Amino acid sequence: MPWVTGLCAQLQARRDQLCDGLAELGFDVVRPQATYFATVDVHTDAVAFCRELPHRAGVVAIPSSVFYDSAAGDSYVRVAFCKRPEVIAEALTRLKAVRA
Numbered sequence: 001m002p003w004v005t006g007l008c009a010q011l012q013a014r015r016d017q018l019c020d021g022l023a024e025l026g027f028d029v030v031r032p033q034a035t036y037f038a039t040v041d042v043h044t045d046a047v048a049f050c051r052e053l054p055h056r057a058g059v060v061a062i063p064s065s066v067f068y069d070s071a072a073g074d075s076y077v078r079v080a081f082c083k084r085p086e087v088i089a090e091a092l093t094r095l096k097a098v099r100a
Helices: 002-024 046-057 085-099
Strands: 028-030 037-041 076-080
Touching: 002 028, 002 037, 002 085, 046 076, 046 085
Parallel strands: none
Antiparallel strands: 028 037, 037 076
16 A cells, blocks of 8 residues: 555654654664654653753653653653654754753
């Protein structure tokens, strides 16, 4: 089905845009193969990071620890890439401003 192939290509491009941009900002990124979320190691308390992020950058992320019953995901966050490319670009610009 052509629309499925097109959707897959769009999502791959958006995944690559977000993951490449986050990696360029110095984040350790786990590039997903079958989801709308990139997993990012923020090397700090992910819950605190996610609470501050909207105030600092106008960007949101989900602490991965909310999905686990252990400390395994304490420094990881999930960031959605099922957004328009211009929204992803703006988020990366905002993250760069607070990351510097």
